[in-house]
Amino acid sequence: MSEKKEIKISAAKGRPMLSWVGKRPLRHVTAFPAQHMETFAPVEKTSEVSKTSEVWNGWPASYPHGGLLFHGDNKEVLAHLLANGFRGKVKLIYIDPPFDSGADYVRKVQLRGGAATAKIEGESYNLGEQIQYTDIWANDNYLQFMYERLLLFKELLHENGSFVLHCDCSRSHHIRCLLDEVFGSDKQFKNELIWFYRRWPTNSKSFQSMHDNLYWYTKGNDNSHVFNKLYEVASERTLSDYGGKRLTTITSEEGTQIKRETEEDSLGVPMRDVWEIRREHTRSHEHTDYPTQKPIELIERIVTALSNEGDIVLDAFVGSGTTSVAAQKLGRRWISCDINKGAIQTTAKRLQAIIQDQIKAAEQIDLITTEESSPEPAQLSFGVWRVNDYDLKIQRNEAIKLACEHIGVERIASEGWFDGKLGKKLVKIIPFEHPLSPLDLEELKKELDARLEVENTIVFVCLGIELAARTWIEDWNRLRKGEHTVNKIEVIELRTDAKYGNFIKHEPATAKVSIMRDGDKIKVRIEDFISPTILKRLDMDLPLFKAKITDWRSQVDCVMIDTAYNGEVFNVTLSDVPEKKNDLIDGLYSLPAPTGKTTVAAKIIDMLGEEVLVVEKV
Ligand SMILES: C[S@@+](CC[C@H](N)C(=O)[O-])C[C@H]1O[C@@H](n2cnc3c(N)ncnc32)[C@H](O)[C@@H]1O
Structure with a gap:
């Protein structure tokens, strides 16, 4: 074996500044206004707690004092916050973004009440799995996605503020580089925290992976950041x-x-930088069924150490709401955001319960005049806001999944801008909330200009198509007549396509509700609730058995009532959120009636997150 062999070594990438295809700075962003969707303010008049009201000095006048829960893409929400008075105001940002794990995260959806309420001749009352968000990225898209958001987060952060990013080893090496680039690698980097948890061993041919990584950076480099030693x-x-x-x-x-x-x-x-904390147990009252929920103890440590009471804590990937819950419990103000409607509903539900508990605890303290043990909440209310319309009847991720299943699209993570392949054709699925427009086509053009090697035919899957887009495609294809031309465009329009069109029909849930005035009371009685989607799911899961729901309440997750609905913002006068999974909603409510004629609205949210709003003038 004397023969010399030359072993090729790949070139090093160079300076520790990460580069990727299509890396571009975020020079400007467009900020859109937000719509106020819902308010939860169970204590009359005061949204903030009187003793802590001075912490609200400097809060933008366009927002009521209280928690802010935004439904929307965080890039747009962060831009909105920057444009509306929150620049430099946030003391702590914790984020737990998608990990680029190549997985779709699903939430297990079940009927309420278990065996007593749903008779299914099998043993399961499972509604299957609902995709909460998708985590399938092409390499460069993920980095650009994170980069843009990091730049926005930094703008929102207070000079003495801290930023904590939670990730795992699949991306930690890239994330560190991005954070160094955005925040600075000098004194801004404070700690890498290791969250160590136990879980069942897997059968992999490697060491068991049992930790996540959290990176803590400060905005400034002068050590003026908050650090409450633990x-x-x-x-x-x-x-x-x-x-x-x-x-x-x-x-x-x-x-x-x-x-x-x-x-x-x-x-x-x-405290050391390795934290052993148990994952939230399914029997814990904090457990939400939200995939990737983080333990409250973990977030509470971060919030306690890196912020003070009254400070603003932001989480723009809030998932099941753990950060807001920790902030609310620890007397901080909070702003949260998620793109997923299920996440917003879960977060709102958890916060309503915590605030109710805090109100009860405060009443007891007044009664028996004991020492307060937990911090005084900074607010006893919050609002749900929406930036752009993400309130789809069918969630985008689920729509993509459905489209792929029915059309036979093979999903591929490596194709970046495209969602999958249909034979040799590349497929792009247009979000169902808007028809295929010339803007989408311009984006395709940009993508193809940057990737000259792509010669495939392109298929757009959309619900509908704008007229101008149709003309655009006709012009484009006219230039590509004949055998050997590349990148022809085809369209599958689901609403009209006879071959594929039918599956997209959505039969909305319905409720039978009586709303009456009875003296000085408003009486609301929910008599029935039917969700064709839930029934279909039960049948789909158990094709051999006919599902029979014996108590309609098993389909209902929670109920909210507004006794003076103004047609725009839903003000929660009463919320019925059963504490345990096996508990059912009441269905019968008696509330103080406002004087004079009023509009009462009852919002019923089912186990799949679909909302039914019943409005009555009484
Ligand atoms: C890992 S989970 C967060 C879990 C959370 N820490 C908890 O304890 O429940 C990531 C969340 O980010 C949300 N998300 C993903 N992309 C987003 C975007 N562009 N804007 C806002 N939220 C997004 C997902 O819907 C998901 O709920």
Whole structure:
């Protein structure tokens, strides 16, 4: 074996500044106005708590004091916040963005009430899985997506503020580079925190992966950031070895051991950067069935350490709402956002419950005049806002899945801008909330200009098509007549296409509700609720058995009532959110009646997140 072989080594990429195809700075963004959708303010008049009202100084006048929950793409929501007085106001940002894991995250959807309410001759009351968001990215899209948002987050952050990004090892190496580039790699980087959790071992041919990575950066580099030191309990042995005092052990530069008494000698040792915290147990009252929900204990540590009471805490990938819940419990103000309607509903539900608990706790404190143990909430109300229209009857991710299944599109993560392949053709699925427009076609043109190697025919799948887009395509294809021309465009228009069109029909859920005035009370009685989609799902899951729902309430997740509905913003006067999965909503409500004629609205949200609004003048 004397023959010399030359082993090729790939070139190093160069300076630690990450580069990717299509990297572009975010020079400007367009900010759109937000629409106010819903308010939850169970305590009359005061949205903020009186003792902490001074923390609201400087809050933009266009927003009521209280939590802000935004439904929309966070790029647009962050732009909106920047344009509306929140620049430099946020003290702590925690984000837990999609991990680029190549997975669709699904939420298990079940009927309420279990066996007593739904008779299905099998043992399952499962409505199957509802895709909450998709995490299939082409490499460069993911980096550009994160980069743009990081740049916006930095603008919103207070000079003394902190930014924490939660990710896992699939992307941590890239994320660190992005964070260094955006925040600075000098003194702004504070810690890499490791969240260590236990889980069932998998059968992989590698070490068990049992941790996530969190990167903490500050905006400034002058050490003026908030840091409330946390401690962890030291072992009794460590403590007793030194006369019962609690000691911190520090290694000096020379490597010798120095033992020092902590100032607060009952607190233990300063917390390390590896945190073992259990995942939220399915039986825990914090558990929401939301995939990727993070434990409240983890977020509470971050919020406690890196912000003070009254500070604004932002999470723009809020999922099941853990960050808002932690902030609400710890007396911080909060702003949250998610693109997914299921996430907004889950978050709103959790916050309503926490706020109700806080109100009850405050009443008890008044009654028995004990010491308060938990921080005073900064607000007892919140609003749901929407930037652009994401309120689809069929969620985009689910629509893509349906379209792929019915048309036979093979989804591929590596195709970037395209959603999948149909034979050799590349497929782009247009979000169902808007018809195929010339703008989509211009985007395609840009994509093809940048990727000259792509010669495939392009298929657009859309619900409908604008007239101008039809002309655009005719012109485009006219130039591509004959055998060997590339990138012809075809369109599958689902609404009219006889071959594919039928599956997209959506039969909305309906409710039978009586709303009456009875003296000084408004009486609301829900008599029936039918969701054809839920029934279809039950039949789909159990094709051999006929699903029979014996109590309509099993389909209903929660009910909200507004006794003075103005036709625009839903003000939650009453919310019925059963605490446990097996509990059912009441269905019968009696509320104080406003004087004079009023419009009452009842909002019923089913287990798949579909909303039915019944409005009555009484
Ligand atoms: C990993 S989950 C967050 C989980 C959350 N930390 C919790 O404890 O429940 C990521 C969330 O980001 C949301 N998301 C993804 N892309 C988004 C976007 N462009 N704008 C807003 N939210 C987005 C998803 O809908 C999902 O709920």
